[in-house]
Amino acid sequence: MNRIFSFIFLALLSFVFIILQTTLLSPIHFGLFYPDLNLILIVFLSLFSETKGGAIIALGNAYMTDVLSGYLFGIHTFSRLAVFTILKGFSENVYSQSKLAQGIAIFFSTIFSWFFIWAVLKMKTDIDFNISTGAVIAQGAINILVGFPIFWIIKKTHARIQT
Amino acid sequence: MGFLKRHPILVSVIFLFFAIQLFPLNFEEKQIGNPFSRFILTLAYYPQKFVFTLTKGVVDVWQNYINLIGVKEENERLKSEINKLRQEKFRLWEAELQNERLKKILEFKETSSYPVVTANVIAGSPSGLRSQVVIIDRGTEDGVNQGMPVTTYEGIVGRVFMVGSKSSEVILITDEISAVDAYIHRTRTRGIVKGTGDGCVMEYIEKKSDVNIGDKVISSGKDGFFPKGVVIGTVVGIDITGGFVRAQISPDVDLNSLEEVIVILKYSENMVLNE
Numbered sequence: 001m002n003r004i005f006s007f008i009f010l011a012l013l014s015f016v017f018i019i020l021q022t023t024l025l026s027p028i029h030f031g032l033f034y035p036d037l038n039l040i041l042i043v044f045l046s047l048f049s050e051t052k053g054g055a056i057i058a059l060g061n062a063y064m065t066d067v068l069s070g071y072l073f074g075i076h077t078f079s080r081l082a083v084f085t086i087l088k089g090f091s092e093n094v095y096s097q098s099k100l101a102q103g104i105a106i107f108f109s110t111i112f113s114w115f116f117i118w119a120v121l122k123m124k125t126d127i128d129f130n131i132s133t134g135a136v137i138a139q140g141a142i143n144i145l146v147g148f149p150i151f152w153i154i155k156k157t158h159a160r161i162q163t
Numbered sequence: 164m165g166f167l168k169r170h171p172i173l174v175s176v177i178f179l180f181f182a183i184q185l186f187p188l189n190f191e192e193k194q195i196g197n198p199f200s201r202f203i204l205t206l207a208y209y210p211q212k213f214v215f216t217l218t219k220g221v222v223d224v225w226q227n228y229i230n231l232i233g234v235k236e237e238n239e240r241l242k243s244e245i246n247k248l249r250q251e252k253f254r255l256w257e258a259e260l261q262n263e264r265l266k267k268i269l270e271f272k273e274t275s276s277y278p279v280v281t282a283n284v285i286a287g288s289p290s291g292l293r294s295q296v297v298i299i300d301r302g303t304e305d306g307v308n309q310g311m312p313v314t315t316y317e318g319i320v321g322r323v324f325m326v327g328s329k330s331s332e333v334i335l336i337t338d339e340i341s342a343v344d345a346y347i348h349r350t351r352t353r354g355i356v357k358g359t360g361d362g363c364v365m366e367y368i369e370k371k372s373d374v375n376i377g378d379k380v381i382s383s384g385k386d387g388f389f390p391k392g393v394v395i396g397t398v399v400g401i402d403i404t405g406g407f408v409r410a411q412i413s414p415d416v417d418l419n420s421l422e423e424v425i426v427i428l429k430y431s432e433n434m435v436l437n438e
Contacts, residue, residue: 019207019210020214022207022286022287022288023218023285024214024218026286026288026294027287027288028294028295028297029287029419034291036291064289065289066290067204068203068207068289068296069289069292070296070325070338074182076290078178085174085178088171089170089171089174116179119179120182130359130360
């Protein structure tokens with residue numbers, strides 16, 4: 001029962017994050033200097049949720065990101081699933097409650113996600129990838145800053161719901 | 164699931180392979196006949212509209228609080244009047260040039276007009292990769308269809324990309340897959356205005372053409388999407404590469420702070436994208 005509640009809570013949270021990202025925190029207002037709530041959620045899922053449910057929510061979240069940004073089934077879906085998979089693999093071998101591990105996971109995910117997108121665009125299209133390494137690193141830092149309080153809020157809310 | 168945990172790098176490489184294989188070369192094909200994507204667009208509409216209404220309400224209350232209401236209203240009225248006069252002035256200039264060109268021709272052909280609907284921009288793209296996408300609160304229920312041009316009083320905004328029943332995605336002209344057949348208003352020199360992600364460039368202008376900084380760029384209507392004579396932007400830079408001139412265009416519409424747009428209910432005649 002707890003697992004079902006947990007799944008429903010995280011799925012709803014994923015939807016709320018998508019709505020916030022498309023309205024108040026849309027990159028159209030902030031450029032690349034925006035906190036990527038959806039990526040932060042996927043890092044949270046990979047570190048703290050069970051594999052199957054987490055993977056389903058990550059897939060749904062990434063697919064919605066694709067649909068609402070005009071890419072449909074594609075680049076975000078695969079890049080975010082790759083982030084989820086790698087972090088899930090490594091989360092078995094690290095102490096994921098450590099703030100350092102969480103910070104590295106968020107930062108690495110931001111870099112990896114953009115690298116993945118860059119690789120696909122480079123190999124498949126002639127669209128210019130006009131996002132600088134500096135901007136990606138800056139976004140990684142912003143994601144860490146926003147990620148810690150989000151992790152804390154999700155954990156607290158999640159614990160309250162389960163009790 | 165055990166394989167996923169044991170070989171995360173291998174699984175990621177497989178994802179990369181599939182992403183490369185499935186990544187759409189042709190965006191138009193991908194958007195047709197995907198009811199699930201349209202369902203998601205509609206599903207997101209209500210909360211997006213709610214947040215939009217809420218933020219608009221908060222912003223309005225705040226603005227009314229900090230501004231003197233009378234001054235603000237007067238200011239808005241004057242701004243609106245200036246915009247109308249600018250548009251009117253430009254239209255007259257355009258009509259004058261058109262008249263000069265066509266007076267040698269016996270038959271004057273009026274440019275056809277289309278019905279329009281106004282829409283609010285309720286959301287933007289959630290992705291930094293594709294930030295030049297906005298979501299408007301009009302869909303198939305309002306007669307909006309894919310490919311329809313979107314403008315403001317100041318000029319072209321973009322084109323409807325995917326349509327849900329209540330909302331639609333609009334690809335801005337600054338998006339990298341956007342392309343508009345256009346010409347320089349002063350000299351009628353033709354070219355293609357493409358998005359660069361953060362601006363526009365007009366390409367395929369012949370080297371001998373007369374193009375200057377400050378020239379206005381307008382749609383030619385020959386791409387089948389945009390009506391003829393709508394303002395796109397102003398030339399702000401010129402590069403000469405090979406046999407062509409490449410002009411940097413600054414869109415006349417501030418695309419980063421769009422609030423209200425107009426959808427021209429004109430069905431596209433063909434499909435042309437910057438690919």
